Amino acid sequence: MTWWEAVLIFIAGLWAGTINTVVGSGTLVTFPVLVTVGFPPVTATTSNAIGLISGTISGSIGYRRELAGQRGRVLRLGVASMIGATLGTVLLLSLPPKAFETIVPALIIFALVLVVVQPRLTAWLNARRENHKEHGGAAMWIGTLLVGIYGGYFTAAQGIMLIAIAGLFLSEPLQRLNALKNVLAAVVNTVAGIIYAFVAPVSWQVVAIIAVSSTVGGMIGAKIGRRFPPRVLRGVIVVVGLAAVVKLLLD
Numbered sequence: 001m002t003w004w005e006a007v008l009i010f011i012a013g014l015w016a017g018t019i020n021t022v023v024g025s026g027t028l029v030t031f032p033v034l035v036t037v038g039f040p041p042v043t044a045t046t047s048n049a050i051g052l053i054s055g056t057i058s059g060s061i062g063y064r065r066e067l068a069g070q071r072g073r074v075l076r077l078g079v080a081s082m083i084g085a086t087l088g089t090v091l092l093l094s095l096p097p098k099a100f101e102t103i104v105p106a107l108i109i110f111a112l113v114l115v116v117v118q119p120r121l122t123a124w125l126n127a128r129r130e131n132h133k134e135h136g137g138a139a140m141w142i143g144t145l146l147v148g149i150y151g152g153y154f155t156a157a158q159g160i161m162l163i164a165i166a167g168l169f170l171s172e173p174l175q176r177l178n179a180l181k182n183v184l185a186a187v188v189n190t191v192a193g194i195i196y197a198f199v200a201p202v203s204w205q206v207v208a209i210i211a212v213s214s215t216v217g218g219m220i221g222a223k224i225g226r227r228f229p230p231r232v233l234r235g236v237i238v239v240v241g242l243a244a245v246v247k248l249l250l251d
Contacts (some may be wrong), residue, residue: 001037001205001206003102004167005037006209006241007047007130008033008037008154008203009033009034009037009194009206009210009213010209010210010211010212010213010238011029011054011209011213012029012030012033012034012050012210012213012214012218013030013209013210013213013214013217014213014217014220015029015053015213015220016029016030016052016055016210016214016217016229017052017055017058017059017213017216017217017219017220017221018216018218018220019217019221020052020055020056020059020216020217020218020221020223020243021055021058021059021062021182021183021217021218021220021222022178022221023058025114025156025157025159026052026055026217027048027052027154027156028108028112028156028157028212030035030048030051030052030198030210031044031045031048031108031156031178034047034048034206037207038209039099039203041100041101041104041201042092042097042100042201043153043201043202043203044073044206045092045100045172045204046092046193046196046201046202046203047153047198047204047206047207047210048155048206048210049189049192049211050189050193050196050197050202050207050211051134051192051207051210051214052155052189052207052210052211052214053186053189053207053209053211054211054212054214054218055185055195055213055215055217056182056185056189056190056209056214056216056218057186057190057215057218057244058177058214058215058216058218058219058222059182059219059221059222060182060183060216061188062214062218062219062221062222062223063175063178063179063182063222064179065177066175066176066179067134067180067183069178070179073170073180073185074180074184076141077140077141077144077180078183078184078187080142080144080148081139081143081144081145081148081151081184081187081188081191082187082191083145083146083148084144084148084149084150084151084152084188085148085149085151085152085187085188085189085191085192086147086152086192086195087148087149088141088148088149088150088151088152088153088154088188088192088248089150089153089191089192089195090152091149091152091153091198092152092153092154092197092200093195093200097156098169101133104154105153105249107154107156108156110157112157112238112242114157114160114161114164116209116238121160121164121167129175134180137169137222138151139168140165140166140168140170141167142167143165143169144162144184147162147165148184148187148188148201150189151185151189151192152191153191154194155185155188155189158185158188159181159182159185161195162180162184162185163177163178163181166180166181177249179183207244220238221246
């Protein structure tokens with residue numbers, strides 16, 4: 001790894017940590033950068049997932065005020081995220097690398113669509129919130145499980161998916177849902193990262209760089225991330241994500 005590649009990965013991790021805390025989908029910044037500098041897609045995914053663990057945790061800590069009173073909900077849904085992350089990780093490690101390389105462009109495009117429609121989705125969810133169960137019921141648990149499977153396989157945009165599901169089944173302000181999303185995403189990344197560390201190809205240089213930069217980014221996102229223009233965040237995500245799709249298809 002050259003010095004400029006390390007700097008590029010550091011900047012991507014910083015940006016991803018910030019974006020993950022604010023809206024989710026930071027992987028759509030770090031994953032394309034790792035692929036662009038030459039890492040195989042599976043190694044890029046595993047190294048990115050481990051590296052972003054500290055960033056998701058720091059973002060969760062930054063949102064601790066919004067987590068007040070959600071302990072039972074976090075524990076209940078955290079179990080679903082743990083099981084889902086384990087299943088998704090097993091899928092990633094069981095399927096041949098070629099299958100992952102074939103599926104990933106479609107997953108990135110799907111994630112980019114979610115990023116683009118996120119404002120409309122949020123507005124629609126706000127209009128539907130009424131008479132929901134405290135923990136969202138079985139539907140919320142199953143939805144969290146499915147997102148966990150997706151996150152264990154490919155982490156991009158799992159935060160946006162969690163916000164969408166929580167908005168459907170929970171009656172809470174958006175910032176409290178965002179705090180819940182940060183914790184559940186942290187659970188998925190941690191479970192997947194622990195498994196990857198023992199049985200998957202990992203670049204520990206990348207892990208170290210992203211761990212440091214995403215931690216700083218997570219704190220920035222929790223402090224001032226809400227002030228960033230949402231269109232700028234989404235614009236960067238879309239541009240970088242499309243670049244990754246093009247490179248993967250060309251390769």
